Amino acid sequence: MADADLVIIGAGAAGLAAAHFAGEAARGTGTRVLILDGARKPGAKILVSGGGRCNVTNEHVTTDDYFGGPSTIVRRVLRSFDERCTRGWMNDLGVRLKLEPTGKYFPKSDRARTVLDGLLKGVERTGVEMLAGARVEGIEHGDGLFTIRLRSGDSMTSSRVILATGGLSLPKSGSDGWGLEVAGELGHSIRPTTPALSPLVLRRNETVGGRFANFSGLTLDAHLLLLDEKGRTVYSWRDSTLFTHFGLSGPAPLNLSRHVLQARAAHPGAVYRTVLGLAEFEKPDEAEQWLLQEANRNGRRQVSSVLSTILPDRIAQAFAENDGRLAEMNKTRRRELAIALAMLEIDVVSDRGYSFAETTAGGVELREVNAQTMESRIVPGLHFCGEMLDVDGRIGGFNFQWAWATGYLAGLGAMKHLVAGKR
Numbered sequence: 001m002a003d004a005d006l007v008i009i010g011a012g013a014a015g016l017a018a019a020h021f022a023g024e025a026a027r028g029t030g031t032r033v034l035i036l037d038g039a040r041k042p043g044a045k046i047l048v049s050g051g052g053r054c055n056v057t058n059e060h061v062t063t064d065d066y067f068g069g070p071s072t073i074v075r076r077v078l079r080s081f082d083e084r085c086t087r088g089w090m091n092d093l094g095v096r097l098k099l100e101p102t103g104k105y106f107p108k109s110d111r112a113r114t115v116l117d118g119l120l121k122g123v124e125r126t127g128v129e130m131l132a133g134a135r136v137e138g139i140e141h142g143d144g145l146f147t148i149r150l151r152s153g154d155s156m157t158s159s160r161v162i163l164a165t166g167g168l169s170l171p172k173s174g175s176d177g178w179g180l181e182v183a184g185e186l187g188h189s190i191r192p193t194t195p196a197l198s199p200l201v202l203r204r205n206e207t208v209g210g211r212f213a214n215f216s217g218l219t220l221d222a223h224l225l226l227l228d229e230k231g232r233t234v235y236s237w238r239d240s241t242l243f244t245h246f247g248l249s250g251p252a253p254l255n256l257s258r259h260v261l262q263a264r265a266a267h268p269g270a271v272y273r274t275v276l277g278l279a280e281f282e283k284p285d286e287a288e289q290w291l292l293q294e295a296n297r298n299g300r301r302q303v304s305s306v307l308s309t310i311l312p313d314r315i316a317q318a319f320a321e322n323d324g325r326l327a328e329m330n331k332t333r334r335r336e337l338a339i340a341l342a343m344l345e346i347d348v349v350s351d352r353g354y355s356f357a358e359t360t361a362g363g364v365e366l367r368e369v370n371a372q373t374m375e376s377r378i379v380p381g382l383h384f385c386g387e388m389l390d391v392d393g394r395i396g397g398f399n400f401q402w403a404w405a406t407g408y409l410a411g412l413g414a415m416k417h418l419v420a421g422k423r
């Protein structure tokens with residue numbers, strides 16, 4: 001197979017961004033840029049993203065929206081290609097965006113296909129060659145050259161490689177952690193990985209705080225908190241929470257998942273508590289105060305009926321247990337109910353795994369990568385971008401923003417060296 005100057009491995013969001021910007025910089029330089037993907041039809045993850053609508057970026061993107069590697073490095077990357085750059089670039093690709101009240105940007109068509117087609121056509125226009133169905137099985141590095149071996153038995157050499165093979169989420173899309181193994185073999189430190197933005201599985205238990213099987217399909221505006229052994233808040237997030245047959249899904253549980261899983265992975269013996277509270281109440285005292293006020297106003301009403309003014313009926317009934325009229329509730333039971341409303345301990349036994357996770361926490365150690373070019377500080381000529389780096393964003397378009405920004409830097413960074421080398 002013909003050799004190339006730059007080979008990009010992985011044609012997901014990050015790889016396509018890298019290919020587009022590298023391709024533009026390569027015009028007229030006689031540089032051959034090739035992008036490979038193991039999938040016959042690249043871009044599967046883009047197509048399923050945002051419920052099939054692809055949440056491309058967010059109105060406000062800051063380092064607070066990301067976890068993992070040092071925020072100073074994340075900030076430098078995000079500043080180089082921010083959300084305004086994404087919007088302008090999408091416009092150039094013919095993808096019209098609309099802003100929703102949540103701050104999320106989607107294509108006006110409401111179809112992720114518009115974004116993928118815009119990217120694929122944009123890459124094609126730059127003259128970058130795309131090879132689909134080309135799974136890479138090995139990379140060797142020596143004498144300033146990379147040898148890339150494909151599953152088909154073919155191989156090629158290249159002086160620069162961009163690894164854009166994703167993390168471990170949605171493995172059926174072709175992202176199964178292979179790139180992380182290769183990066184490790186080439187000498188990079190890999191921060192321990194866990195699923196992120198994954199639904200949470202609760203212990204099967206018929207009481208309130210258990211699996212909530214009876215609540216399946218209901219949503220609540222809730223605070224979710226992760227507390228450490230001393231009761232200190234590790235992470236908290238307020239957003240919609242969806243009850244399912246296995247546990248919890250929706251924005252708040254998905255955002256919490258990486259914190260639960262990373263904390264457990266880092267401190268296997270430690271006891272972390274997960275707590276769910278109605279958004280109306282910051283603390284049990286506030287819930288207790290509300291119950292007292294309601295008892296004064298509506299003391300003759302049944303507790304379940306009062307609770308159903310702030311909760312779906314099925315949940316109100318479960319919380320009220322065998323309570324009768326509100327005015328007859330004693331102090332101990334009122335406190336117990338207030339705690340359940342504001343700080344209900346839930347028993348998270350696991351997550352739903354990489355097959356249901358939207359991204360990966362952990363990955364290639366950020367300090368080992370130059371934040372201006374995404375080039376490895378360990379293997380000259382090797383660049384990284386996207387989900388395989390030790391950075392994961394919360395729900396809201398932040399993971400794509402990371403993929404576009406790192407793809408942009410890796411594509412331009414690799415080309416800068418190649419063009420300088422040709423002069």
Ligand SMILES: Cc1cc2nc3c(=O)[nH]c(=O)nc-3n(C[C@H](O)[C@H](O)[C@H](O)COP(=O)(O)OP(=O)(O)OC[C@H]3O[C@@H](n4cnc5c(N)ncnc54)[C@H](O)[C@@H]3O)c2cc1C
Pocket residue numbers: 009010011012013014015036037038039042043044045046048049050051054055056057134135136137164165166167169170173174175176178179357358359385386387388396397398399400401403
């Ligand atoms: C269901 C779902 C919904 C999501 N929704 C959103 C959203 O709306 N907004 C948002 O910001 N983020 C969303 N995300 C996250 C976002 O999709 C990812 O952060 C992003 O796609 C990561 O891009 P990437 O290019 O780094 O990796 P990937 O998209 O995983 O691409 C990696 C590519 O590398 C290829 N590859 C892997 N190994 C090899 C190999 N050995 N040889 C050749 N090719 C290989 C794979 O086939 C794949 O095409 C969602 C994710 C999921 C799963």
